[in-house]
Amino acid sequence: MILEDNDIQVKEIKASIEHQIRHPYLAKFIQNPVISEDKIMFLTTLVTQSDIPREKQKQYIITTMLVQIALDTHERVSISSASDSNEIEKKRQLTVLAGDYFSGLYYLVLSKLEDIPMIQTLASAIKEINELKMKIYNQDFATFAEVMEALKKVESLLIQRVASFIQRTNVNEVAGDWLLAMRLSQEQRKYQTREVAPFMELLNSSTFLKANGVQSLRMIESHIIKQLEKVSASIIELPYNFAPIQRYIQEQLHQTFHFKQQALEEG
Template identity: 45%
Template sequence: MVHILLTELKQIKKEIEEEIQHSYLEKYVKNPVIDEDKLFLLTSIIDNTSFANSTKRQYIITTMLVQIALDTHDLVVSKKEEEPVLTTKTRQLTVLAGDYYSGLYYHLLSRMDDIPMISALASAIKEINEYKMNLYHRNTGSFQEYLDDLMQIESLLIQRVAEFLQRPSIKDVAGEWLLTRKLIQEKNCFQNKGNSPVFEHLFKRIRPSSTYKQMMVMIESLIESKISKLEVTISNLPIHFHMFKSYVQSVMYENLTTNSKVAEEG
């Protein structure tokens, strides 16, 4: 069964790549990253509905196009901080690419004539953008408030789809899992590149003068607490999410194994 799902994910990912292909944009803008964690979670939710396979596939692809559009617009904000010499043309084309991917999902949904799904996605986009405004432009607020906003940005789109499909049991897990995954990714970025926009904001809210070692201890402690909470929440998921549960457990184990190796080397 896991093999079947992985094969399906590979095929869906290929279809998404075909949808977003644009020769001119590819000259100036990096190909968007398809978030495989969100794709796996989304497919696990939608596969367990009674819709026709063609409808399931369209729901997965259109939702992922929304996610890609949101992620692409984020690149303009992050690159402005990291690469001040980024050309105006590239920045403008990155914005255009995000708009292009947004337009694709509206086009696909219009072909399905699915007004309720369009409404659910549009509402999620509006809410996510409001959380992003809080995250990017609010210099005050607690450490926990920042984490809460980050979790909403990472998970709200899939949570709204789960609500639309009447699969509420996955909502809390989706939030905790996608936040934990984001923290693990940012930790790896911080270790490998020495910077992480997410952790820079987090540390401003706790200990701005922390050393690298102290920061890593805080990061690991935060991730471990999230993983402990996840172990409890995923155990309560319905049986039809068993493949998603296995996937989450494998990633958690991989993170713990990596931490053990780093500790031994340190």
């Protein structure tokens, strides 16, 4: 596949997903789900190298992304409080329903594919991701490193399971490190702009870290740099058929890595 074609395909798949998940009523009350182009890029590069029939490849990618969107949407559900207004409670309930709606779309698409092994692959990943999330938010980990490893799995497990399913696991390490760095960057940005950043809030209240907001931000920033350094070293080891991922990440690294490294040194 020509590299430029891969970029175009990512945009087309993202547009298809946006069309499928569009729901006028839900859009009035909850924010649109974030659709990760990073994850679409990984999936597109993986699936187009597989034995999956060409006419079904797009649906496999969309199905996996619908699972990701459903998981992400359920994660945005806030904890209820007796002092919450009716509007807040309504938004919370609609967010739950939105996650269920996206899950339903995933099952609908999968039923059309009639691929039982793929269904089992994704179902197993969903179960493990939800178990890891429960452990993270229940603070079942004793160290910062253990939490980071669990969050890495949460962010990359769907990609890695698909890679294993089609026997293209070369990309798993890069996917894990890169997607963790992107999740931490997202949490950092939301916390700094006073948006809901559940993972940052968890770190601030954790018994093992005992850090305030500023200290947590510094630890997150340092870990982002560490992950990006690992990606920068391992990306060049990927086989040539992963060239679309190599180029995509190298472009992102050029834009973000030096900026973040400079910010860390100045901070």
